[in-house]
Amino acid sequence: MDLLFIRLLLDFGLMVLIWIVQLVIYPGLCYYKNEDLGKWHKIYTQRIGVIVGPLMIAQLVVTLMQLMQAQNLYTWGSIVIVLITWILTFLIFVPLHNSINPGESCEEITTSLVKKNWWRTFFWSILFLGSLILKISDYNF
Template sequence: MLSSNIYTIQLVLEWIICLLLTGLIWTVQLVHYPSFQFIEKDSFVEFEKFHQRKISILVIPLMILEVLLSFYNLFTSKLGLIYQISFTALVLIWLSTFTLSVPLHNRLSKAYDPKAISNLINSNWPRTILWTTRSLILGSLLMKG
């Protein structure tokens, strides 16, 4: 019974972290990234660098905790195919982050670029949907008990 309780605690922790990241990504997608279009061009690079520093304080620890818990849960629990789908979504989130979002932010940290801002907004939708999907999957696994 103890190991079952530990798995439940680990899954609850993963779900809480995922919910935090889901709320954050929706805020970024609907409010923060679109607001990039309204930043004055002459202060945009400074703003972008500020954004990267400050958002990293929130996102990096949560993403690292999420992936560590997810790996651990994947290999130590018997959550089945639905959890594997959730894990695959997490892998896709990381791939999207480091192949799309990070390069676009690096580009924007050098100069104001309306096309890069548009690409950032559009390319962030898959991460938004994937994190939302993970939150729903993890919640459903907890509801099933």
């Protein structure tokens, strides 16, 4: 299995995951009672972390490997975008999720999460499209 195919799978997985989070999970938070939201949110963040964490780490490792093989617009652009998604995740979303409490209205929580998450949705979609275009064009590093 070649590195670009592995990268394509990782980018696809993160893109599908972020779109599900954006369109289903974050808006779905409003369907919990305030007292249940805090309980569910803690479970959700632990479970989603088990999925997202390894995917993000693998994506970073593969992107760095591609950058070591070839320095071009795709590899440099990819590493920049991957690092941006890491920064957004750990400097904005982890603290935002940690600040969620059952006393907040779900509209505030959902609006904030959905509005800010469009950036990650955009970046992970761009990463996938870039990998897909290269794979279709049969680019070799």
